[in-house]
Amino acid sequence: MRSHNRLSETVHRMLKNQSELTNTFESMEPLNEQEIAFMTYWEQNRNKEKKVLNQLLVGLPLGILFGLPVLLNLFLGWYKRAGMVANAQLNPVIIITAIVLIIVFVAIFSRRHKWEMKEQYYQELKLRSK
DSSP: OHHHHHHHHHHHHHHHHHHHHHHHHHTSOOOOHHHHHHHHHHHHHHHHHHSHHHHHHHHHHHHHHHHHHHHHHHHHOSSHHHHHHHHHHSOHHHHHHHHHHHHHHHHHHHHHHHHHHHHHHHHHHHHHHO
């Protein structure tokens, strides 16, 4: 019986929060021209921007920006001791593979994050437009 009361209280609080959120969006001003233009753009391009290959290609410059300094540091040899340790104990193929994985991860992650931010903004505008 206690768990049923807790559950009903939780559901009641959630419904109250949902109605407050709905009221917040209802009291907002109508969409401006930029927001309408963004909604039109996003409806047309959201699926294209969600594809992993597109995210990789568009995010690649940022990924390279993260991976290139590591490569330069390793191959230019300005820190001799680290270079000696890396050459003696690590296979260069492993190092290159790790850096490529870092580049790919940063590229996809950054673009996916940007996609999520745009999608959230679109959903908020969609709620406001109702």
